[in-house]
Amino acid sequence: MDEKYEEHGYDTRPVYNSGRPVDYDNNDVFGHEEGHDIKYKTLSWQLVAVLMIAEIVSNGILSLPSSLAVVGIVPGLIIIVFLGVFATYTSWLLVRFKMRHPEVHNMGDAGYILAGPIGREVLAFGTVVFAVFATGGQLLAGQLALSALSGAKLCLMLYTGIFAIPTLICSFPRTLDGLSWISIPSVLSITVAGIVGMIGAGLYPTPGREISITVPSTFFAAFISITNPVFAYAGHFMFFIMVSEMKRPQDAMKAAYTLQGFATVFYAVFAAVTYVYLGNTVTSPSFGSLELKWQKAAYGIAIPNFLIAGSLYAHTASKLVFVRVFRQSRHLHSHTVLGWATWTALIVIMNGAAFVLAVGVPIFNYLIGIAASLFAAWFTYGVAGMFWLHDSYKDGDGMYTWRRKWFQSTLAFSTILAGAFICVAGMYVTVRSIVEAYASGTVASPFAC
Numbered sequence: 487m488d489e490k491y492e493e494h495g496y497d498t499r500p501v502y503n504s505g506r507p508v509d510y511d512n513n514d515v516f517g518h519e520e521g522h523d524i525k526y527k528t529l530s531w532q533l534v535a536v537l538m539i540a541e542i543v544s545n546g547i548l549s550l551p552s553s554l555a556v557v558g559i560v561p562g563l564i565i566i567v568f569l570g571v572f573a574t575y576t577s578w579l580l581v582r583f584k585m586r587h588p589e590v591h592n593m594g595d596a597g598y599i600l601a602g603p604i605g606r607e608v609l610a611f612g613t614v615v616f617a618v619f620a621t622g623g624q625l626l627a628g629q630l631a632l633s634a635l636s637g638a639k640l641c642l643m644l645y646t647g648i649f650a651i652p653t654l655i656c657s658f659p660r661t662l663d664g665l666s667w668i669s670i671p672s673v674l675s676i677t678v679a680g681i682v683g684m685i686g687a688g689l690y691p692t693p694g695r696e697i698s699i700t701v702p703s704t705f706f707a708a709f710i711s712i713t714n715p716v717f718a719y720a721g722h723f724m725f726f727i728m729v730s731e732m733k734r735p736q737d738a739m740k741a742a743y744t745l746q747g748f749a750t751v752f753y754a755v756f757a758a759v760t761y762v763y764l765g766n767t768v769t770s771p772s773f774g775s776l777e778l779k780w781q782k783a784a785y786g787i788a789i790p791n792f793l794i795a796g797s798l799y800a801h802t803a804s805k806l807v808f809v810r811v812f813r814q815s816r817h818l819h820s821h822t823v824l825g826w827a828t829w830t831a832l833i834v835i836m837n838g839a840a841f842v843l844a845v846g847v848p849i850f851n852y853l854i855g856i857a858a859s860l861f862a863a864w865f866t867y868g869v870a871g872m873f874w875l876h877d878s879y880k881d882g883d884g885m886y887t888w889r890r891k892w893f894q895s896t897l898a899f900s901t902i903l904a905g906a907f908i909c910v911a912g913m914y915v916t917v918r919s920i921v922e923a924y925a926s927g928t929v930a931s932p933f934a935c
Contacts, residue, residue: 515591515730515809522819526661526730531737533666534728535744537798540669542721543676543749544795545627545788548771549714550757555766556711558700562761563754566715570750573719576870576901577742580725583873584735586881591730592806593723593865600872609869610806612861613723614836617803619857621840622850624796625650629844630771631785631792643845649793654837656797657804660829662731665798672794679788680756683773686780687763695765709915713855714770716908718753720862722870724802800840804832848930852920859912868905871898 511518519525529537554562583596590596594610601608628649629642636645659665703711729738760772769775773784808829812818817825844850875898878887888895923929 510588510735513588515589515595515813516818517814519819523821524660524819526663527733528661528663529666529728529732531732531734531740532744533663533669534732534738535741536669536673537662537666537728538721538725538741538745539748540672540676540791540794541724541798542719542745543673543752544791545624545771546714546718546720547676547680547753547756548773550718550753551760551764551768551772552770553711553714554757554761555698555768556701556703557708558698559758559761560699562711562715563758565712566754566757567750569715569719570746570753572901572904573722573749573866574742574746575897576722576867577725577746578739579870579874579898579901580722581729581738581742583870583877584726584729584738586877588735590726591809592726593869594806594810596726596869596873600869600876609865610810612865613806614803616723616857616861616865617799617806618836618840619843619854621653621796621799621803621837622844623854624792624799625653625840625844626851627771627792628653628789628796630774631789634773634785635782646841646845650837650841653793653796653800654833656794657800657837658830658833659801662728662801665794665801669794669798672791675787675789676791677752679773679784679791680752682780682787683776683784684756684759684763686776686784687760687772690777690780691763692765692767692775695763695767697762697765706915706918709911710919713858713908713912713915715753716866716912717855717858717862719749720858720866723862723865724798727802727805796840800833800836803836804829807832849920849923852916852923855916855919856913859909859916863908863912864905866905867908868902871901871905874898 514527516526519527550562550566553565556562557565584590587596587599590599592610593613594606597605597607597609599605625646629645632645632649633640633642656665656668725738725742728741729735732738761768764772764775767775773781773788776784809818811828812825816822817828843853847853874894875888878891878894879885881887883890
């Protein structure tokens with residue numbers, strides 16, 4: 487048995503055939519699944535890596551070249567790489583916490599360990615809200631893609647509705663294993679779309695383009711651009727749910743390393759190449775700056791990724807509520823009428839809410855920024871430091887352990903401060919952007935085409 491399980495207090499006797507530590511299934515939310523109709527713990531770490539990439543590496547990548555245009559290519563790339571390394575560290579903290587607490591299925595459960603019932607409700611609410619908003623963001627990405635492919639012949643709201651239907655259908659499987667296999671084409675689609683976008687930019691560069699090494703900027707303008715790479719890595723709120731459905735949860739870091747390695751390299755290369763060829767006038771999303779036929783090709787190839795990413799977010803929001811309602815109930819593992827009726831209702835509600843928000847709220851894009859600042863900043867960065875401090879305090883000698891492990895303690899506190907800074911600064915720039923948008927008259931009316 488790996489020493490880390492002894493360190494975490496697990497029984498070090500032989501493991502089950504599944505490879506999980508003996509005590510893990512006794513405490514895990516899905517328990518022992520022998521003989522159950524619906525089995526959740528079926529994912530390999532390779533499929534979890536695919537799910538993580540499909541969820542995180544999506545339309546957020548298309549905003550990165552414009553970030554380089556605001557701060558310059560050198561600071562921009564440094565930020566992208568640094569945040570990738572930072573997200574890898576916080577991934578390790580989350581996985582470590584999950585292995586120490588098998589009963590944690592989602593951020594709400596983790597919040598209960600940290601701060602009791604209030605912590606559970608706050609983090610669970612934040613997970614559902616951010617997942618619904620992220621689903622809406624993917625619907626808008628699909629809207630842009632369909633509009634670009636058709637030459638904007640229909641009302642944008644209709645494109646959103648058309649895209650919402652397959653998103654709803656794909657989010658319906660009860661287990662992540664049902665979504666993992668269709669996530670493979672999702673990963674391939676965003677990868678190929680990015681490559682096509684870079685080729686299109688290289689073949690049709692912007693004439694007379696300007697490329698800046700560094701750009702002097704105000705805090706407001708600079709931080710708006712920094713939020714793009716910050717939130718491009720924002721997907722940690724799904725990690726607990728994904729690890730809970732693994733055959734060997736102790737392999738979770740293999741999936742996280744695969745995700746962060748792929749995302750960091752892909753983000754940096756795509757942002758740099760696209761910016762070099764399109765210059766400071768590159769738009770967000772960057773596909774909009776490509777020559778028309780390459781724009782259509784890139785958007786068309788990326789559609790499966792937008793679709794599956796939206797489905798994963800809606801599935802996550804539904805799964806959190808479903809497990810909360812039916813935890814330790816036969817409806818969780820059996821094909822009961824009540825179980826399937828509840829699951830169907832949740833899927834429809836989460837997707838329906840995302841659609842209504844996306845088409846009915848004129849400032850929805852800004853609201854995504856607010857939700858990301860309030861919740862994703864903590865889920866991806868800040869709260870991970872709290873996990874380490876909590877476990878080292880409880881399992882060790884309290885504050886003496888913090889002093890003895892001063893380097894890790896410093897990193898943990900720094901992580902919390904970073905999450906707080908991103909939260910406050912992100913809220914500030916987003917609210918200010920909303921005020922300026924209304925002042926300039928650029929805000930459309932609800933349900934407008």
